[in-house]
Amino acid sequence: MPAAAAALDATFAxxxxxxxxxxxxxxxxxxxxxxxxxAPFGLTQPAVSKHLKVLExxxxxxxxxxxxKRPRRLKAAPLREAAQFLDAYRAHWEANFAxxxxxxxxxxxxxDEGAGR
Amino acid sequence: xxxxxxxxxxxxxxxxxxxVRRSFRAPAALVWRAxxxxxxxxxxxxxxxxxxxxxxxxxxRPGGAYRITWTSAAAPHPMAVFGDYREVQPHRRLxxxxxxxxxxxxxPLGDGSLQVLEFSERDGVTTLVQRNDFATTAARDxxxxxxxxxxxxxxxxxxxxxxxxxxx
Numbered sequence: 520m521p522a523a524a525a526a527l528d529a530t531f532a533x534x535x536x537x538x539x540x541x542x543x544x545x546x547x548x549x550x551x552x553x554x555x556x557x558a559p560f561g562l563t564q565p566a567v568s569k570h571l572k573v574l575e576x577x578x579x580x581x582x583x584x585x586x587x588k589r590p591r592r593l594k595a596a597p598l599r600e601a602a603q604f605l606d607a608y609r610a611h612w613e614a615n616f617a618x619x620x621x622x623x624x625x626x627x628x629x630x631d632e633g634a635g636r
Numbered sequence: 637x638x639x640x641x642x643x644x645x646x647x648x649x650x651x652x653x654x655x656v657r658r659s660f661r662a663p664a665a666l667v668w669r670a671x672x673x674x675x676x677x678x679x680x681x682x683x684x685x686x687x688x689x690x691x692x693x694x695x696x697r698p699g700g701a702y703r704i705t706w707t708s709a710a711a712p713h714p715m716a717v718f719g720d721y722r723e724v725q726p727h728r729r730l731x732x733x734x735x736x737x738x739x740x741x742x743x744p745l746g747d748g749s750l751q752v753l754e755f756s757e758r759d760g761v762t763t764l765v766q767r768n769d770f771a772t773t774a775a776r777d778x779x780x781x782x783x784x785x786x787x788x789x790x791x792x793x794x795x796x797x798x799x800x801x802x803x804x
Contacts, residue, residue, distance in 0.1 A: 593774065593778075605646050605647070605648065605654075605780060606646075608646050608654070608656075608780045609644050609645065609646035609656065610644075611682075612644045612646065612656045612658070612766075613643055613644040613658075614682060615680060615681055615682050616644050616658045616660075618679070618680040618681075618682065619660065619667075619670055619680040620660060620661075621680070622670055622676060622679050622680045623660055623661070623662035623666050623667065623670065624662075626662070626666045626669070626670070626676075627662060627666065630666075
């Protein structure tokens with residue numbers, strides 16, 4: 520598998536787990552240590568460390584400089600490199616706009632009826 | 637010659653923006669109403685999979701507030717998008733702030749984004765340009781990445797909402 524595709528696989532595998540997404544969500548608010556991450560999720564520190572390892576391997580999270588606390592922080596660049604990155608966003612909006620098309624058709628018909636046609 | 641965007645197109649704008657374009661075979665006045673009247677808006681705007689709009693309030697005037705709330709039987713908390721209107725030019729331009737509230741403890745998240753909607757009508761076709769500008773590249777990327785998980789499960793809520801927090 521080409522390196523880029525492998526990296527992408529790692530990104531998606533990392534994102535496939537709700538706890539890991541929640542950890543990313545927490546890190547998006549600022550860096551946090553393993554201890555700080557464990558508490559709100561009701562996880563043990565080893566469980567958090569395991570998730571962090573997956574996230575670090577995917578390049579989504581890195582350890583900060585403080586050697587004692589080793590706070591983790593978010594890296595979003597791998598997300599941007601995923602080919603699906605923009606396309607899924609586009610598809611999300613297209614799904615909305617297809618529904619908007621249907622609504623607009625309804626509104627146009629109502630307007631026509633209102634005009635007595 | 638104006639481009640007709642039969643399907644939505646999306647592009648990143650600079651380091652912190654993202655833009656979506658889409659054309660509709662309807663007058664700008666109707667596309668505007670669909671964005672500014674709650675009863676109409678909730679008929680087309682989807683939430684994360686499994687979520688439905690449970691409340692939608694829009695006080696469409698400069699300084700007025702809006703809030704759209706989604707709930708899911710499977711989720712303990714509702715999620716919401718909210719903000720206020722910065723610029724209101726009927727049928728032409730709507731500028732709002734946009735914040736996410738995942739409903740998790742800790743309340744609303746981050747700096748949110750500034751959203752500009754531009755409606756331009758020509759020959760009965762209205763093209764909508766929707767642009768969001770975030771505080772940071774990471775916040776922009778995270779918000780866009782929310783769409784990546786669409787259809788998987790409410791990762792839209794988890795990722796997009798939370799990552800919109802504005803990471804330096």
